[in-house]
Amino acid sequence: MSDEPQNWAPRDPSGAMAAPGGDRPRKPGRTPRKGHPKRPRRTGWRRVLPTWRMVLGTALGLALLLGGGLIAGYHLVDIPAANAAATAQSNVYLYNDGSVIVRDGDVNREKVNLSQVPLTVQQAVLAAEDRDFHSQPAVDVRALLRAGWNTVTGKGKQGGSTITQQYVKNYYLGQERTVVRKAKELFIAVKLNREESKDQILEGYLNTSYFGRNAYGIQAAAQAYYGKNVEDLTTAEGAYLATLLNAPSAYDVVAHPDNEPAVLRRWNYVLDGMVKEHWLDAAERATTRFPAPGEAKPPTGLSGQRGYIVQAVEDYLSRRGILDEETLATGGYRITTTLDKARQDAFVRAVDTNVMAKTSDEREIDRNIRVGGASIVPETGAVVALYGGIDYTKQYVSNATRRDYQVGSIFKPFVLTSALVNGSTTGDGRPITPNTVYDGSNRRPVTGPQGATDYAPANEDDVDYGSITVRTATDKSVNSVYAQMAQDVGPGRVRDTAVALGIPAKTPDLTASPSIALGTANASVLDMTQAYATLADHGRRGPYVLVDKVTKGGTEIELPERTTEQAVSREAADTTTAVLRSVVEGGTGTAAQAVGRPAVGKTGTAEEDRAAWFAGYTPDLATVVAVMGQNPDTGAQTPLYGALGLSRVNGGGVPAETWAAYTEAALRSSPAREFDLETAPGSDEVDEPDLDEDPGSGTDPSGPPPAAHSGAPTDTG
Structure with a gap:
C-alpha cells in the first residue's frame, strides 16, 4: 500500500461519497482543488439570476450569430443596377x-x-x-x-x-x-x-x-x-x-x-x-x-395656376409627414386634390375681370399688382379653389401661401371673438359686447394698467368718431377702438384666440401687443381663410384639407384623418358673425352684397396700402382675396396708390368685388342659405350710443403691458 495520501471518503448507503467534515453527499470524482474555497450554494432570489458564465456564453453566442449574419448578408447582397427612381417619373x-x-x-x-x-x-x-x-x-x-x-x-x-x-x-x-x-x-x-x-x-x-x-x-x-x-x-x-x-x-x-x-x-x-x-x-x-x-x-x-397648385400640394404632403419632398420627387404618384375645377376656374375669371382687366400698360404701378386667393368649405375643411398669381412661370411665389404681407383689419374680428370667449371687460368694468361704447377719437392713446401709453393709432383719414359702439366700430373699422379693446382683453389672449381659430402660432409678427388688433401679423391668405372658416363653422376648427387621395402603383397611401374641435364657443363665433353681417349690409364691405345671398365679411388694408384684403363667408363657403403690391424687379413691397386707375386700392373695393364675383359663381347652382346663429343675449340688437356717456378707455390688468408699434396699419379698408 502506498504511503501517499488517499483521496477517499466514507460513502453513504446510496454509494455516494460524503464530503469531508460533513454529511452532504458528493458525486464521485468531484474533489475540491487545493487552496480553492468551496463555492457557496445560491439560495433565494439569487437562484433566478444568470451566472456570469451564462451571460458570457450568451454574449459569445449572439456575437457569433450576428457575425455570421453580417457575413452572410454581405455575401448575399450584391450591388444592383441603378433603380428606376434614379430617373424620376411623372406625378399626376x-x-x-x-x-x-x-x-x-x-x-x-x-x-x-x-x-x-x-x-x-x-x-x-x-x-x-x-x-x-x-x-x-x-x-x-x-x-x-x-x-x-x-x-x-x-x-x-x-x-x-x-x-x-x-x-x-x-x-x-x-x-x-x-x-x-x-x-x-x-x-x-x-x-x-x-x-x-x-x-x-x-x-x-x-x-x-x-x-x-x-x-x-x-x-x-x-x-x-x-x-x-x-x-x-x-x-x-x-x-x-x-x-x-x-x-x-x-x-x-x-x-x-x-x-x-x-x-x-x-x-x-x-x-x-x-x-x-x-x-x-x-x-x-x-x-x-x-x-x-x-x-x-x-x-x-x-404655367397658369398649375405650378402654384403643385407647389401647395407638395408643401401640404411634406409638412404633414405624408410624403417628404425627396420621396415625392421619385415620381409615379397620382394625387387627387380637393380642388373643384369649376370653382378654380371661377376664381381665375373673377380676378381677370375685376383686377387684371383694369390694369394698363400706361401705368407703371400696374406692373406691381399681385393677387392671392383661397376658398374653403367650412364644414369639411376642403380647399376648393386656390389662386396663387397671374402665372407661375411669371410670378414664382404663390400669393396664396406667402407670409410676408400684413393682413390689416381683417384681423379685428379675432379681437372681438377673444373678448366674447374670455368674458372680457373694459377698464371701468363694463362687459365687452357688440353694443359696448368706446371712445373712437383719432390718435387716442391706448390706456394700459399704468395709464396712457405712447401708442396712439390713427383712424382712416384721421376721422374722429367720438363715442361709438363696438358694432359700429367694426362696420367702420375704427383703429382706436380695436387697439384699446385688444389691450382690455389682453393682447396675449387675443393672440391665443387667433391661433385657436387657425392662424399658425409661428406666423411672423403675430406679437402680443395692442397693435395686434390692426393686423400687423403676416399670415397667408390660406391661413386667414382657415380662421374665417372656423368662424363660419360656429367655432369648430379642423385642419384644412388639400389632398383627398394619393396612390402609387395601385396602392393607396394612408392619409391622416381629419378631426375637429370646438376652438371657441359657438356663442362667441356666431356673435362675431352677426356683427360682420352689418359690415356687408352697411359698413366698409357693401360691395360684397353683389353675391346675392346672405354673407358676412371684413375689409382690411396693410401699412402704407401695400395690400388690400377682403375676408368673408356665406354658410357654405369661406373665401379671402388679397391684392398686393410688389416691384417685379426688386421684389420690394410697394404701395397700391394709383394702381388700377384708382387713387387708392382698399379692401372694400376691388378685393370685395372679386370676392363677390367668385362666390356668386361658385355657389350659383346651390340654393341660398340663411345663417343659423346662436348669439349672446342682446348682442344682435343694435343700440345707439348715449353721447353723454363716458365710454372710458378700458384696461385689463391680466394682460401684458402695451407696447408702442411703429408699423401698424393706419388705413382700414
Missing part, C-alpha cells in the same frame, strides 16, 4: 372629379464630373452632410445608434446616414423607410466603399441628390438657383446649395421668404463647419455674404 395631380390638373414629370438633371465641381463646393457639401467622409467607413455605426436612440427617446427622427449610404439609397434602392431597405443599404454601402473610390462615390452623390425646383444634381441646381454652370459657383453659393440638401423646398428663400432665418442658420452652420475642418480661411469666412438665389424658371407645363 387631379381635381376632385378626377380630371387632370397637370403631369409634373420633366426631370431636370445633367451629370458632371467631380473635377468640374469647385473644391470649396465639394467641401461645403461635406460640411453640411458628412464631414468625416474621406476618413470614415461607409457606415457610421455610432451615428446610426445615436439616431436610433434619439428617435426612440422622442427627440425626432435624426439622420445617421453617411454620404455613401445616401448615394446608395438615391441611386440603387429607393426612399421607402423599411428595415429590409435599410439593411440592404448598409451592405451595399460597405461593398461599394471597397469597390469604388471616395471621389467616385462623391461624384455619384452630387449627381443624384435632389435640390428642389425640380433640380436633380449639382449642375441642375447651379442653373436653377444661380443661372450658371457648376464650375462658376462661388463658395457662398455652394454653401447655399449644400444647405438645400437638408430641406429643399423649405429652404428655398424665394418660394418661402418667411423661412429666411432658418436658412441663414443652416448656411452659417455649413460655412462654420468648413472653417472648423480647415477648408475655409476664417478671414474669408468673416467677409462672406449670403448669396440670394434668383427667381425660379419653372417648366412651361406649370
Whole structure:
C-alpha cells in the first residue's frame, strides 16, 4: 500500500461519497482543488439570476450569430443596377372629379464630373452632410445608434446616414423607410466603399441628390438657383446649395421668404463647419455674404395656376409627414386634390375681370399688382379653389401661401371673438359686447394698467368718431377702438384666440401687443381663410384639407384623418358673425352684397396700402382675396396708390368685388342659405350710443403691458 495520501471518503448507503467534515453527499470524482474555497450554494432570489458564465456564453453566442449574419448578408447582397427612381417619373395631380390638373414629370438633371465641381463646393457639401467622409467607413455605426436612440427617446427622427449610404439609397434602392431597405443599404454601402473610390462615390452623390425646383444634381441646381454652370459657383453659393440638401423646398428663400432665418442658420452652420475642418480661411469666412438665389424658371407645363397648385400640394404632403419632398420627387404618384375645377376656374375669371382687366400698360404701378386667393368649405375643411398669381412661370411665389404681407383689419374680428370667449371687460368694468361704447377719437392713446401709453393709432383719414359702439366700430373699422379693446382683453389672449381659430402660432409678427388688433401679423391668405372658416363653422376648427387621395402603383397611401374641435364657443363665433353681417349690409364691405345671398365679411388694408384684403363667408363657403403690391424687379413691397386707375386700392373695393364675383359663381347652382346663429343675449340688437356717456378707455390688468408699434396699419379698408 502506498504511503501517499488517499483521496477517499466514507460513502453513504446510496454509494455516494460524503464530503469531508460533513454529511452532504458528493458525486464521485468531484474533489475540491487545493487552496480553492468551496463555492457557496445560491439560495433565494439569487437562484433566478444568470451566472456570469451564462451571460458570457450568451454574449459569445449572439456575437457569433450576428457575425455570421453580417457575413452572410454581405455575401448575399450584391450591388444592383441603378433603380428606376434614379430617373424620376411623372406625378399626376387631379381635381376632385378626377380630371387632370397637370403631369409634373420633366426631370431636370445633367451629370458632371467631380473635377468640374469647385473644391470649396465639394467641401461645403461635406460640411453640411458628412464631414468625416474621406476618413470614415461607409457606415457610421455610432451615428446610426445615436439616431436610433434619439428617435426612440422622442427627440425626432435624426439622420445617421453617411454620404455613401445616401448615394446608395438615391441611386440603387429607393426612399421607402423599411428595415429590409435599410439593411440592404448598409451592405451595399460597405461593398461599394471597397469597390469604388471616395471621389467616385462623391461624384455619384452630387449627381443624384435632389435640390428642389425640380433640380436633380449639382449642375441642375447651379442653373436653377444661380443661372450658371457648376464650375462658376462661388463658395457662398455652394454653401447655399449644400444647405438645400437638408430641406429643399423649405429652404428655398424665394418660394418661402418667411423661412429666411432658418436658412441663414443652416448656411452659417455649413460655412462654420468648413472653417472648423480647415477648408475655409476664417478671414474669408468673416467677409462672406449670403448669396440670394434668383427667381425660379419653372417648366412651361406649370404655367397658369398649375405650378402654384403643385407647389401647395407638395408643401401640404411634406409638412404633414405624408410624403417628404425627396420621396415625392421619385415620381409615379397620382394625387387627387380637393380642388373643384369649376370653382378654380371661377376664381381665375373673377380676378381677370375685376383686377387684371383694369390694369394698363400706361401705368407703371400696374406692373406691381399681385393677387392671392383661397376658398374653403367650412364644414369639411376642403380647399376648393386656390389662386396663387397671374402665372407661375411669371410670378414664382404663390400669393396664396406667402407670409410676408400684413393682413390689416381683417384681423379685428379675432379681437372681438377673444373678448366674447374670455368674458372680457373694459377698464371701468363694463362687459365687452357688440353694443359696448368706446371712445373712437383719432390718435387716442391706448390706456394700459399704468395709464396712457405712447401708442396712439390713427383712424382712416384721421376721422374722429367720438363715442361709438363696438358694432359700429367694426362696420367702420375704427383703429382706436380695436387697439384699446385688444389691450382690455389682453393682447396675449387675443393672440391665443387667433391661433385657436387657425392662424399658425409661428406666423411672423403675430406679437402680443395692442397693435395686434390692426393686423400687423403676416399670415397667408390660406391661413386667414382657415380662421374665417372656423368662424363660419360656429367655432369648430379642423385642419384644412388639400389632398383627398394619393396612390402609387395601385396602392393607396394612408392619409391622416381629419378631426375637429370646438376652438371657441359657438356663442362667441356666431356673435362675431352677426356683427360682420352689418359690415356687408352697411359698413366698409357693401360691395360684397353683389353675391346675392346672405354673407358676412371684413375689409382690411396693410401699412402704407401695400395690400388690400377682403375676408368673408356665406354658410357654405369661406373665401379671402388679397391684392398686393410688389416691384417685379426688386421684389420690394410697394404701395397700391394709383394702381388700377384708382387713387387708392382698399379692401372694400376691388378685393370685395372679386370676392363677390367668385362666390356668386361658385355657389350659383346651390340654393341660398340663411345663417343659423346662436348669439349672446342682446348682442344682435343694435343700440345707439348715449353721447353723454363716458365710454372710458378700458384696461385689463391680466394682460401684458402695451407696447408702442411703429408699423401698424393706419388705413382700414
